[in-house]
Amino acid sequence: MAKVLMKGNEAVGAAAIEAGCRYFFGYPITPQSELPEYMARELPKVGGVFLQAESEIAAINMVYGAAGAGARVMTSSSSPGISLKQEGISYIAGAELPCLIVNMMRGGPGLGSIQPSQTDYFQATRGGGNGDYRVVVLAPSNVQELVDLIIEGFDIADQYRNPVMILGDGMIGQMMEPVEFKKPKQRELPPKDDWITNGTKGKRKPHIINSLYLAPEELEAHNIKLQEKYRKIRENEVKVESYNIEDADVVIAAYGTTARIVKTAISQLEREGYKVGLIRPITLWPYPYDEFKKINPQCKGILTVEMNTGQMLDDVKIAVEGRFPVYFHGRTGGMVPTPNEIIEKVKRIHGGEM
Amino acid sequence: MEERITIAGFGGQGVMAIGQLLTYAGMLENKNVSWLPSYGPEMRGGTANCSVVISSEAVGSPVVVNATSAIIMNKPSMDKFEPTIVEGGKLFVNSSLVDRKSNRDDIEVYYIPANEIANELGNMKVANMVMLGAYIEVTKMVSIESILEGFTKVFGEDKAHLIPLNKEALEKGAESVRNQIAATV
Numbered sequence: 317m318a319k320v321l322m323k324g325n326e327a328v329g330a331a332a333i334e335a336g337c338r339y340f341f342g343y344p345i346t347p348q349s350e351l352p353e354y355m356a357r358e359l360p361k362v363g364g365v366f367l368q369a370e371s372e373i374a375a376i377n378m379v380y381g382a383a384g385a386g387a388r389v390m391t392s393s394s395s396p397g398i399s400l401k402q403e404g405i406s407y408i409a410g411a412e413l414p415c416l417i418v419n420m421m422r423g424g425p426g427l428g429s430i431q432p433s434q435t436d437y438f439q440a441t442r443g444g445g446n447g448d449y450r451v452v453v454l455a456p457s458n459v460q461e462l463v464d465l466i467i468e469g470f471d472i473a474d475q476y477r478n479p480v481m482i483l484g485d486g487m488i489g490q491m492m493e494p495v496e497f498k499k500p501k502q503r504e505l506p507p508k509d510d511w512i513t514n515g516t517k518g519k520r521k522p523h524i525i526n527s528l529y530l531a532p533e534e535l536e537a538h539n540i541k542l543q544e545k546y547r548k549i550r551e552n553e554v555k556v557e558s559y560n561i562e563d564a565d566v567v568i569a570a571y572g573t574t575a576r577i578v579k580t581a582i583s584q585l586e587r588e589g590y591k592v593g594l595i596r597p598i599t600l601w602p603y604p605y606d607e608f609k610k611i612n613p614q615c616k617g618i619l620t621v622e623m624n625t626g627q628m629l630d631d632v633k634i635a636v637e638g639r640f641p642v643y644f645h646g647r648t649g650g651m652v653p654t655p656n657e658i659i660e661k662v663k664r665i666h667g668g669e670m
Numbered sequence: 671m672e673e674r675i676t677i678a679g680f681g682g683q684g685v686m687a688i689g690q691l692l693t694y695a696g697m698l699e700n701k702n703v704s705w706l707p708s709y710g711p712e713m714r715g716g717t718a719n720c721s722v723v724i725s726s727e728a729v730g731s732p733v734v735v736n737a738t739s740a741i742i743m744n745k746p747s748m749d750k751f752e753p754t755i756v757e758g759g760k761l762f763v764n765s766s767l768v769d770r771k772s773n774r775d776d777i778e779v780y781y782i783p784a785n786e787i788a789n790e791l792g793n794m795k796v797a798n799m800v801m802l803g804a805y806i807e808v809t810k811m812v813s814i815e816s817i818l819e820g821f822t823k824v825f826g827e828d829k830a831h832l833i834p835l836n837k838e839a840l841e842k843g844a845e846s847v848r849n850q851i852a853a854t855v
Contacts, residue, residue: 321694321703321823347709431710458729491732492690492705494697573732580730654735 329354338364347486376404386512406445410527414473431650564593679743684798694820803843
C-alpha cells in the first residue's frame with residue numbers, strides 16, 4: 317500500500333480498524349479528539365460500533381464488557397480522562413481482558429493544559445489503579461511507529477489477555493507524517509472460546525469474568541498467576557532502539573516525541589565531534605533495563621530527557637545500578653525541550669561541569 | 671538537506687492548509703516530511719502557525735524553533751517569527767497585511783502582495799496559495815505539479831474543481847517573486 321499523510325490521532329483509528337478493532341468507546345478531550353471523530357465516521361462503514369459514552373468511566377467499563385465478549389476494542393483519552401479510567405483499567409487487568417487504551421498526554425496535574433507532556437509515565441508504568449497489576453505500555457516516536465504499535469498492540473493484548481496502553485502525547489496526536497499499513501510479525505494467538513461471555517446457547521456452563529476473589533487463598537493464587545504472566549511479558553516483549561551506546565561518552569535516555577528532539581541534538585553534537593549515544597525505550601513497561609548494561613564503561617554520564625520533572629529518570633537509575641552518574645533535563649507544563657538545551661547539558665556533562 | 675519551515679498568520683488564512691500541501695508534496699517526491707500545527711486556544715481568531723520539515727534524512731524534531739524559511743501572512747506573525755529565522759534563511763512576507771520591512775540584513779526577504787494578487791484572481795481565499803507559489807519558486811523544495819497532485823488528498827475529491835484557480839494562484843505568486851528578483855539584480 318502506498319504511503320499516505322496522516323495526523324497521528326487519525327492514524328491510530330485507521331490502524332485499529334486495520335487490526336480488526338470494531339468497537340470504540342470514548343469521550344472527547346483535546347488533544348486526541350480527532351480519534352473519536354475518526355472512529356465515529358469510519359467504524360460504522362465496517363460494521364463496527366462507535367459510542368460516545370456519558371463519561372470516561374462509562375467508556376472504560378464498556379471496554380470491559382466488549383473485551384469480555386471477545387471483541388477487539390479500544391478507548392482513548394488524554395491525561396485527565398485517563399485518570400478517570402484507572403478504576404476500570406485495574407478491573408480489566410484483574411479480570412485479564414485484552415484491550416487497547418490510548419493516552420495522548422497533556423500537561424498536568426489536574427486539568428493542566430492541552431499542550432503535549434509526558435507527565436503520566438508513573439501512572440502508566442506503575443499502575444494508576446489499585447492492585448498488583450501491570451499494563452503493557454508502548455511509546456511511539458513517530459506516526460509510522462504509532463501505527464505499527466497499535467496493530468501489534470492488539471496482538472499483544474490478545475496473546476497475554478492483558479490491557480495494552482499506547483502512551484503518546486499531544487504532539488504525536490496532532491502532527492502529520494507519512495504512514496503505510498504493514499502486517500505485524502505473526503503471533504500464535506490463543507483461542508478466546510474457552511473464556512469469553514458470548515452466550516452459552518444452552519450448551520455449556522456460563523463463563524464468568526470477574527476480578528473479585530473473596531477467599532485470600534484464591535486471590536493470592538490469582539495474583540501469582542498474574543505475576544507469572546508479567547514475567548513472560550518481561551521476557552518476550554521488551555522493545556528498545558539504541559544508537560552508538562558502546563562507544564559514547566554521554567548517553568541520552570528519552571522516549572516518544574522527546575527522543576526525536578534528542579536525535580536532532582545528537583546529530584548537531586556529532587557534527588561538533590562529540591560521541592553521544594541514545595537509548596530509546598519503545599516499551600516503557602516492560603522497561604529495557606538490560607540495554608543499559610551495553611553502555612561504554614568509560615561513559616561520563618547518562619542524561620534523561622523528558623517532558624516532565626523526572627519520571628522515567630527512576631527507571632534509568634534502576635537500570636544503571638549506580639555505574640554512571642545520571643542527570644536530568646526536562647520541560648513541563650506543555651513546554652517542549654529544544655535541541656539547544658539538550659546540547660548545552662551534554663556539553664556540560666562531557667566537560668565534567670555537572 | 672533539511673528545510674525547516676514556519677508558516678504563520680491569522681486563523682482562517684489557510685496557513686495550516688498550505689503547510690499540509692507542502693508536506694504532502696514532499697512525501698510524493700520521496701522526501702522525509704512532518705507537519706505539526708499549533709493547537710492552542712490562541713488559534714480561534716488569533717494567530718495560527720504550523721511547522722513543516724522536509725528532509726533527506728529521517729525527521730528529528732518536528733518542532734521548528736530556528737526556521738530555515740518562514741512564510742508570514744500577517745503582522746503579529748512577522749513580529750513573532752522574524753527573529754527565529756537562521757542566518758542565511760529565507761523570509762516570505764505577505765506585504766498586503768504586513769506594513770513594515772524586515773529588520774534582518776542576514777536573511778533573504780521576499781515581499782509578496784498576496785491579498786492584492788488573490789483579489790485580482792477573484793478569490794481572497796487563495797492568498798495563501800500565492801505565498802506558497804512564491805516560496806516554491808525561490809526554494810524549489812517541491813514542484814507545483816506535486817502540490818496539485820496532493821490537492822485533492824488534502825482537501826478531498828469534491829474540491830477538485832478548485833485546482834485551476836489554485837494553480838493560477840501558485841503561478842502568480844511565483845511570477846511576483848520572479849519580478850522582485852529581476853528588479854534587484
